[in-house]
Amino acid sequence: MLEAQDLACLKGDRLLFRDLAFRLQAGEMLRIAGPNGVGKTSLLRLVTGLALPEVGEVRWRGHCIRREREAFHGELLYLGHAPALNDLLSPLENLRFACAAGGDHVAEDDCVQALVRIGLENQLDLPARVLSQGQRRRVGLARLFLSARRPLWVLDEPFTALDVHAVADLAATLSAHCADGGCVMMTTHQDAPFARPPAVLDVGAFAC
Numbered sequence: 001m002l003e004a005q006d007l008a009c010l011k012g013d014r015l016l017f018r019d020l021a022f023r024l025q026a027g028e029m030l031r032i033a034g035p036n037g038v039g040k041t042s043l044l045r046l047v048t049g050l051a052l053p054e055v056g057e058v059r060w061r062g063h064c065i066r067r068e069r070e071a072f073h074g075e076l077l078y079l080g081h082a083p084a085l086n087d088l089l090s091p092l093e094n095l096r097f098a099c100a101a102g103g104d105h106v107a108e109d110d111c112v113q114a115l116v117r118i119g120l121e122n123q124l125d126l127p128a129r130v131l132s133q134g135q136r137r138r139v140g141l142a143r144l145f146l147s148a149r150r151p152l153w154v155l156d157e158p159f160t161a162l163d164v165h166a167v168a169d170l171a172a173t174l175s176a177h178c179a180d181g182g183c184v185m186m187t188t189h190q191d192a193p194f195a196r197p198p199a200v201l202d203v204g205a206f207a208c
């Protein structure tokens, strides 16, 4: 479904990696590994089309994502490493805004159910500024329950700040998405109890 060939990434005047290639099929999970600063987030930004590679290209369903941008983004859910919340809005308002901004027209009841399912039933109407770091992370992750129709999930450090039960729940959610024919590409520095261990792409192996 998703593949990259000969990718090179330039940041400032520094080439982070080159000749990077991978393939991600339906039902598969790929973990992007490597030390701090090696270029994992930078790779996710290339893969999502938020940044352009210096060399190489990314293909989705055989088409270059630069040429089929709209169709590709309609099938992609990208969650960055920091939950992008408006501190003045509640989790419910933030989730509804994120869905609308991403082009998903989701009913309020479905947003409430997603937040309850991710463990925020007691925080639905609080301003986001009073939430703990783990609760902030959960608000962003609630989108996963509203994005089953998007087969490709690209997640930057989704486990950060989650407690042990939330890590297990998220691992199960990601495993279920793959079992349903979706695919997941993520960075993480921690182990999680996936149904099947993900394939690993070590960006350090392509570092310049």
Ligand SMILES: Nc1ncnc2c1ncn2[C@@H]1O[C@H](COP(=O)(O)OP(=O)(O)OP(=O)(O)O)[C@@H](O)[C@H]1O
Pocket (backbone or CB within 6 Å): 011, 012, 013, 014, 016, 034, 035, 036, 037, 038, 039, 040, 041, 042, 043
């Ligand atoms: N505009 C820029 N100019 C120069 N260097 C940059 C620029 N933006 C990012 N970098 C560098 O690019 C490198 C890769 O950053 P990136 O966030 O992709 O790393 P990472 O592997 O995701 O790290 P971490 O594990 O800490 O999240 C870092 O060394 C960073 O300092």
